[in-house]
Amino acid sequence: GAGVSQTPSNKVTEKGKYVELRCDPISGHTALYWYRQSLGQGPEFLIYFQGTGAADDSGLPNDRFFAVRPEGSVSTLKIQRTERGDSAVYLCASSPQAGFSYNEQFFGPGTRLTVL
Amino acid sequence: DAKTTQPPSMDCAEGRAANLPCNHSTISGNEYVYWYRQIHSQGPQYIIHGLKNNETNEMASLIITEDRKSSTLILPHATLRDTAVYYCIVRAYNQGGKLIFGQGTELSVKP
Numbered sequence: 001g002a003g004v005s006q007t008p009s010n011k012v013t014e015k016g017k018y019v020e021l022r023c024d025p026i027s028g029h030t031a032l033y034w035y036r037q038s039l040g041q042g043p044e045f046l047i048y049f050q051g052t053g054a055a056d057d058s059g060l061p062n063d064r065f066f067a068v069r070p071e072g073s074v075s076t077l078k079i080q081r082t083e084r085g086d087s088a089v090y091l092c093a094s095s096p097q098a099g100f101s102y103n104e105q106f107f108g109p110g111t112r113l114t115v116l
Numbered sequence: 117d118a119k120t121t122q123p124p125s126m127d128c129a130e131g132r133a134a135n136l137p138c139n140h141s142t143i144s145g146n147e148y149v150y151w152y153r154q155i156h157s158q159g160p161q162y163i164i165h166g167l168k169n170n171e172t173n174e175m176a177s178l179i180i181t182e183d184r185k186s187s188t189l190i191l192p193h194a195t196l197r198d199t200a201v202y203y204c205i206v207r208a209y210n211q212g213g214k215l216i217f218g219q220g221t222e223l224s225v226k227p
Contacts, residue, residue, distance in 0.1 A: 004159070033214065042203060042217030043160065056214060091159050105215060107159025 002026065004108035006092050012114045013082055021077040021111045025094030032075050033093040033105060034067055043091055049075060050097070082115045089113070119143070120204045125222045128198075134191040136221050138204030141185045146208045149180060150215070151189045153200040160203065160217075163189065167209075194225045 005024045013019050025032050031050055035043035045059040049069045057067075064082075069075040079086055089112050093105040121139040128134040140149065150165040164171055164178045166187075171178045177190040191198055203220040 035215075035217075042201075042220055043215070045214035045216065048214060059214065093159070104162040104165075105160075107161065109157075109159055 004092055004094055004106055006090075006108040006111050008111060009109065010112045010114075012116065014116050015082060015084060017082050017115075019079050019082055019113065021079075021090050021113070023075045023077070023092030023094075023108060025073060025075070025092070026106055027073075028096070029094035029106070030072065030097050031095045031105075032069060033095075034075070034077050035091040035093065036088045037091060037110070038088045046077070079113075082113075084115045087113055087115045119206050119216070120218050122202075122204055122218060122221045124219060125224070127224050127226060128191075128194045130196060130225055130227050131193055134194040134198065134223055134225065136189040136191075136202050136204075136223065137186065138189070139186045140204070140206045143184050143206050144208070147206045148209050149178065149184075149187050150205045150207065151176070151178065152203045152205065152215070152217075153198075154203070154220070155197075155200040163202075194223075196225050196227065199223060199225045 007022045033048040034046040037043045047057040047060055047067050048055055052069055052072045064080045066078045089110040091110045093107040095105045148165050148167050151163040152160040154160045163175050164173055166178045166180055180187045201220040201222050203217050205215050
Protein backbone atom coordinates (compact mmCIF):
# COMPACT_ATOMS: atom_id res chain seq x y z
CA GLY A 1 0.00 0.00 0.00
CA ALA A 2 0.93 3.65 -0.23
CA GLY A 3 3.31 4.96 2.36
CA VAL A 4 3.77 8.46 3.72
CA SER A 5 4.34 10.95 0.94
CA GLN A 6 5.82 14.43 1.15
CA THR A 7 5.83 17.24 -1.35
CA PRO A 8 7.86 18.84 -2.68
CA SER A 9 10.88 16.58 -2.44
CA ASN A 10 13.14 19.60 -2.74
CA LYS A 11 12.47 23.26 -2.09
CA VAL A 12 14.88 26.12 -2.65
CA THR A 13 13.86 29.52 -1.39
CA GLU A 14 15.36 32.85 -0.53
CA LYS A 15 15.89 34.21 2.94
CA GLY A 16 12.77 35.96 4.19
CA LYS A 17 10.32 34.02 2.02
CA TYR A 18 7.38 31.89 3.18
CA VAL A 19 7.26 28.14 2.48
CA GLU A 20 4.74 25.35 2.91
CA LEU A 21 5.66 21.69 3.14
CA ARG A 22 2.99 19.04 2.70
CA CYS A 23 2.61 15.58 4.23
CA ASP A 24 0.14 12.88 3.19
CA PRO A 25 0.07 10.21 5.91
CA ILE A 26 -0.88 6.58 5.52
CA SER A 27 -4.66 6.31 5.17
CA GLY A 28 -6.34 5.75 8.51
CA HIS A 29 -3.38 6.84 10.64
CA THR A 30 -4.62 9.26 13.26
CA ALA A 31 -1.22 10.38 14.54
CA LEU A 32 1.09 12.53 12.43
CA TYR A 33 4.56 13.80 13.33
CA TRP A 34 6.97 16.37 11.94
CA TYR A 35 10.73 16.19 12.46
CA ARG A 36 13.62 18.05 10.94
CA GLN A 37 17.09 16.71 10.32
CA SER A 38 20.22 18.77 9.86
CA LEU A 39 23.22 17.32 8.12
CA GLY A 40 24.96 14.70 10.22
CA GLN A 41 22.39 14.81 12.99
CA GLY A 42 19.52 12.58 14.04
CA PRO A 43 15.95 13.74 13.39
CA GLU A 44 14.69 16.39 15.80
CA PHE A 45 11.03 16.39 16.86
CA LEU A 46 8.94 19.43 15.96
CA ILE A 47 5.25 18.71 16.51
CA TYR A 48 2.72 15.92 16.50
CA PHE A 49 -1.01 15.72 15.85
CA GLN A 50 -3.57 13.32 17.18
CA GLY A 51 -6.41 13.81 14.74
CA THR A 52 -6.84 17.49 13.93
CA GLY A 53 -5.29 18.91 17.08
CA ALA A 54 -1.66 19.47 17.92
CA ALA A 55 -0.99 17.23 20.92
CA ASP A 56 2.60 18.35 21.43
CA ASP A 57 4.23 21.33 19.69
CA SER A 58 7.11 21.65 22.12
CA GLY A 59 9.70 21.11 19.40
CA LEU A 60 8.75 24.06 17.21
CA PRO A 61 11.80 26.34 17.44
CA ASN A 62 9.97 29.67 17.33
CA ASP A 63 6.77 31.34 16.17
CA ARG A 64 7.89 31.40 12.55
CA PHE A 65 6.99 27.70 12.42
CA PHE A 66 3.38 26.57 12.34
CA ALA A 67 1.63 23.37 11.31
CA VAL A 68 -1.97 22.47 10.58
CA ARG A 69 -3.98 19.34 9.96
CA PRO A 70 -7.51 20.66 9.39
CA GLU A 71 -9.26 17.42 8.41
CA GLY A 72 -7.17 14.96 10.35
CA SER A 73 -5.30 13.61 7.36
CA VAL A 74 -3.00 15.85 5.26
CA SER A 75 -0.76 18.21 7.21
CA THR A 76 1.09 21.33 6.16
CA LEU A 77 4.18 22.71 7.89
CA LYS A 78 4.45 26.45 7.35
CA ILE A 79 7.60 28.48 7.83
CA GLN A 80 7.48 32.27 7.71
CA ARG A 81 10.41 34.62 7.07
CA THR A 82 12.76 31.74 6.36
CA GLU A 83 16.33 31.94 7.58
CA ARG A 84 19.43 30.14 6.33
CA GLY A 85 19.44 28.13 9.56
CA ASP A 86 16.09 26.60 8.57
CA SER A 87 17.85 24.62 5.84
CA ALA A 88 17.34 20.95 6.65
CA VAL A 89 15.40 17.85 5.65
CA TYR A 90 11.88 17.98 7.03
CA LEU A 91 10.50 14.54 7.77
CA CYS A 92 6.90 13.54 8.31
CA ALA A 93 5.75 10.32 9.96
CA SER A 94 2.43 8.75 10.81
CA SER A 95 1.22 5.97 13.07
CA PRO A 96 -2.13 4.31 13.67
CA GLN A 97 -2.55 6.19 16.94
CA ALA A 98 -0.30 7.93 19.40
CA GLY A 99 -1.68 6.79 22.71
CA PHE A 100 -1.62 3.34 24.24
CA SER A 101 -0.42 1.76 21.07
CA TYR A 102 2.30 -0.08 19.33
CA ASN A 103 4.50 2.88 18.58
CA GLU A 104 5.91 2.21 15.16
CA GLN A 105 6.12 5.41 13.19
CA PHE A 106 6.18 5.25 9.39
CA PHE A 107 8.34 7.94 7.86
CA GLY A 108 8.13 9.68 4.52
CA PRO A 109 11.18 10.42 2.36
CA GLY A 110 11.38 14.02 3.55
CA THR A 111 11.49 17.45 1.95
CA ARG A 112 14.93 18.99 1.57
CA LEU A 113 14.62 22.72 2.24
CA THR A 114 17.44 25.02 1.19
CA VAL A 115 17.30 28.68 2.17
CA LEU A 116 19.69 30.84 0.18
CA ASP B 117 18.37 15.01 25.16
CA ALA B 118 18.73 11.43 23.96
CA LYS B 119 18.85 8.92 26.81
CA THR B 120 21.04 6.47 24.93
CA THR B 121 24.72 6.18 24.00
CA GLN B 122 25.90 4.47 20.84
CA PRO B 123 29.28 4.22 19.08
CA PRO B 124 29.43 6.66 16.18
CA SER B 125 30.46 4.10 13.59
CA MET B 126 31.03 0.40 12.98
CA ASP B 127 32.12 -1.82 10.10
CA CYS B 128 30.87 -5.30 9.30
CA ALA B 129 31.77 -7.80 6.60
CA GLU B 130 28.99 -8.84 4.27
CA GLY B 131 27.38 -12.10 5.39
CA ARG B 132 28.60 -11.78 8.95
CA ALA B 133 26.53 -10.81 11.96
CA ALA B 134 26.41 -7.12 12.83
CA ASN B 135 26.15 -6.45 16.57
CA LEU B 136 25.21 -2.87 17.42
CA PRO B 137 25.45 -1.89 21.09
CA CYS B 138 23.42 0.71 22.97
CA ASN B 139 23.76 1.96 26.53
CA HIS B 140 20.66 3.23 28.33
CA SER B 141 21.73 3.19 31.96
CA THR B 142 18.94 5.56 33.12
CA ILE B 143 16.09 3.58 31.57
CA SER B 144 12.89 3.51 33.63
CA GLY B 145 10.79 0.47 34.36
CA ASN B 146 8.05 1.45 31.92
CA GLU B 147 10.38 2.36 29.06
CA TYR B 148 10.89 0.20 26.03
CA VAL B 149 13.94 0.06 23.78
CA TYR B 150 13.24 0.84 20.12
CA TRP B 151 15.54 0.57 17.14
CA TYR B 152 15.14 2.47 13.88
CA ARG B 153 17.50 2.73 10.95
CA GLN B 154 17.96 5.35 8.26
CA ILE B 155 19.35 4.45 4.90
CA HIS B 156 20.96 7.35 3.06
CA SER B 157 18.42 9.86 1.67
CA GLN B 158 15.45 7.97 3.13
CA GLY B 159 13.30 8.46 6.20
CA PRO B 160 13.93 6.33 9.29
CA GLN B 161 12.51 2.80 9.31
CA TYR B 162 11.31 0.88 12.37
CA ILE B 163 13.24 -2.32 13.09
CA ILE B 164 12.26 -3.79 16.44
CA HIS B 165 11.41 -2.97 20.04
CA GLY B 166 11.48 -4.74 23.42
CA LEU B 167 11.02 -4.32 27.16
CA LYS B 168 13.14 -6.93 28.92
CA ASN B 169 12.86 -10.16 26.99
CA ASN B 170 14.88 -10.84 23.89
CA GLU B 171 12.94 -10.21 20.71
CA THR B 172 13.33 -11.44 17.14
CA ASN B 173 11.58 -10.56 13.92
CA GLU B 174 12.31 -10.96 10.24
CA MET B 175 14.77 -8.07 10.26
CA ALA B 176 16.78 -8.46 13.45
CA SER B 177 17.15 -9.69 17.02
CA LEU B 178 17.23 -7.52 20.12
CA ILE B 179 19.11 -8.66 23.20
CA ILE B 180 18.47 -6.66 26.40
CA THR B 181 20.66 -7.23 29.45
CA GLU B 182 19.03 -8.44 32.64
CA ASP B 183 19.52 -5.07 34.34
CA ARG B 184 18.13 -3.38 31.18
CA LYS B 185 20.96 -0.86 31.15
CA SER B 186 22.15 -1.89 27.72
CA SER B 187 21.05 -3.74 24.62
CA THR B 188 22.40 -5.10 21.36
CA LEU B 189 20.75 -5.13 17.98
CA ILE B 190 21.84 -8.10 15.91
CA LEU B 191 21.58 -8.31 12.14
CA PRO B 192 22.37 -12.02 11.67
CA HIS B 193 23.64 -11.93 8.08
CA ALA B 194 24.44 -8.37 7.11
CA THR B 195 24.11 -7.36 3.47
CA LEU B 196 25.28 -4.25 1.65
CA ARG B 197 21.71 -2.96 1.87
CA ASP B 198 22.00 -2.88 5.65
CA THR B 199 24.46 0.01 5.41
CA ALA B 200 22.66 2.76 7.32
CA VAL B 201 22.57 4.83 10.51
CA TYR B 202 21.01 2.84 13.35
CA TYR B 203 19.23 4.65 16.17
CA CYS B 204 18.50 3.23 19.62
CA ILE B 205 15.64 5.05 21.40
CA VAL B 206 14.02 4.54 24.80
CA ARG B 207 10.49 5.65 25.56
CA ALA B 208 7.45 4.60 27.51
CA TYR B 209 5.13 2.29 25.58
CA ASN B 210 2.05 4.29 26.49
CA GLN B 211 3.64 7.63 25.73
CA GLY B 212 2.26 8.99 22.55
CA GLY B 213 4.32 11.32 20.51
CA LYS B 214 7.86 12.15 19.86
CA LEU B 215 10.83 9.93 19.27
CA ILE B 216 14.06 11.42 20.60
CA PHE B 217 16.87 10.46 18.26
CA GLY B 218 20.52 10.59 19.25
CA GLN B 219 23.43 10.52 16.83
CA GLY B 220 23.09 6.83 16.11
CA THR B 221 25.66 4.36 14.81
CA GLU B 222 26.71 4.53 11.19
CA LEU B 223 27.07 0.90 10.09
CA SER B 224 29.09 0.21 6.97
CA VAL B 225 28.72 -3.28 5.53
CA LYS B 226 31.70 -4.08 3.31
CA PRO B 227 32.00 -6.77 0.63
